[in-house]
Amino acid sequence: MPRQPTPAAADAPPVRIRRLGEYPTAPANVSALLTRLYAHRGDAAPAVSLEALLPAAGLHGIDAAAALLADQVQRGGRILVVGDYDADGATGSAVALLGLRALGAADVDHLTPSRFHHGYGLSPAVADAAAERRPDLIVTVDNGIASHAGVERAAAHGIPVLITDHHLPGAELPAAAAVVNPNQPGCGFASKHVAGCGVVFYLLAATRAELVRRGWLAAAGAAPARKAPSLASLLDLVALGTVADVVQLDRNNRILVEQGLRRIRAGACRPGLRALLEVAGCRVQDVTARDLGFAAGPRLNAAGRLDDMTLGVECLTTDDPVRAMRLAQRLHQLNGERRELEHGILDEATALVERMAAEQGEVPPVLCVHGPHWHEGVIGIVAARLRERWHRPTVVFADAGDGLLRGSARSTEGLHIRDAIDAVDKREPGLVTRFGGHAMAAGLSLAPALLADFRAALGAEIERQLGGAPTVREILSDGELPAPLLTLHTAAALRRAGPWGKGFAEPVFDGVFAVSHTSIAAERHLKLRVRLDGAPPLEAIGFHLAEHRGSVGEHVRLAYRLDINDYRGLQSPQLVLEHLEPVQ
Structure with a gap:
């Protein structure tokens, strides 16, 4: 299941495509391509043993x-x-x-x-x-x-x-x-x-x-x-x-x-993991790290977000395939409910950020928002979505039911969010009731009356660390993929060459393509038929990028992943778009 990236909105920070390396010649074959990709990531070969x-x-x-x-x-x-x-x-x-x-x-x-x-x-x-x-x-x-x-x-x-x-x-x-x-x-x-x-x-x-x-x-x-x-x-x-x-x-x-x-x-694998992948529509024999992260993982997480994670543990430990499937179907149902909650809260949180930006004349250095009826189980996902859209460190709060606000924080590259909250706590003791977490994600609690003070203190700390320069969303590209490698064989090799993930990013390429057709799928997704000189036409899809259809001309620069489109058993190469911009 391909990831569906959040689109860059009109008020989002500028996007810069930065290539990880420049070479005088293009890779001649898949083996040379993989060697280059591993080199870009500081490794000489896949880690498997x-x-x-x-x-x-x-x-x-x-x-x-x-x-x-x-x-x-x-x-x-x-x-x-x-x-x-x-x-x-x-x-x-x-x-x-x-x-x-x-x-x-x-x-x-x-x-x-x-x-x-x-x-x-x-x-x-x-x-x-x-x-x-x-x-x-x-x-x-x-x-x-x-x-x-x-x-x-x-x-x-x-x-x-x-x-x-x-x-x-x-x-x-x-x-x-x-x-x-x-x-x-x-x-x-x-x-x-x-x-x-x-x-x-x-x-x-x-x-x-x-x-x-x-x-x-x-x-x-x-x-x-x-x-x-x-x-x-x-x-x-x-x-x-x-x-x-x-x-x-x-x-x-x-x-x-x-x-x-x-x-x-x-x-x-365990019957429960197999069932989670199957209810998500994944082919178990072709599973990738992306399927674990964007199909099985969210369904498992749904139990802890909306119900009781005991359900998830039981799904993973049962030896009975029938019971495993029944539990996985319940988790799949919870994940659908989670999506509905998430979309509603995200709309409200987006409106709050836009209001703050209008009042202050710019998007604040940290997005710190709270809704009195927001569901605590999905605020982490909402924080991640806001962070993706505005490329700002984000904290989303919900009422914890014990007189405190519980917040979920997500950071941008270059800012250790847990340490930033720790610095605030040391500088202003008593502002934060408790906190913990990682470089990119953290959780915290504080009194409702202290929310504005915390927002100001965290914003000041982030400006101290990052400075006041506008944030630029940077897409790291492995360069241009030559026409002879825009094939199903290459896409399959890239899937096998992982596992890809945080710190060992899935390959992203960029290039200028001629556009022969545009359409909209499911009211939200942009579909293109594109062609690179010397290659057959390719289908490209930009999830949640429908609003960009009007800016697509005869040629467009794309940042994309080369993936496999599996439709009714027929496989073909497909570009999954991370970003697009018109070419004059």
């Missing part, structure tokens, strides 16, 4: 964490996994549950906090709910690094906590029994961008090694009652969580994703 993964031993604290888990496995202790309500948290919880059971854990359960009743992470309320299940150990997945109060509450109940997380820590770590987080102080693990599901996958590998060392499991080749299981069967879920969380696809993450994609294409 599991043997090239970074060793688990590089994660600080993993030995102590593995020993804790091994103790519980051997004594038959009750382990409770506390995840997060997004796709990374759900896949990570599923990886933990399936992996621990495969290692021989007799009693493993999960508790996924509600976005609406508990909030994010291991809060005191979640620790109380966990205590009712009388676990011997709580294992957090994709959360916990900021859960000081929750860890203390669990300790008061006599329950140790093992934290696995990848979010940035504060000045002090919670007083947990063990912490595994590549971003904690003193951790030399080279892949700082590993997702939460990847962290727990590494912990399971270390726990398996510890159980082999203790003789509880046998190493490969031996034949006792308990054999060490292969954890590679979990990589389809690791791939989904890694892509859906939009973490940087460094070499280590690309290996994890590619290995997971290979399992999916071979039909060796």
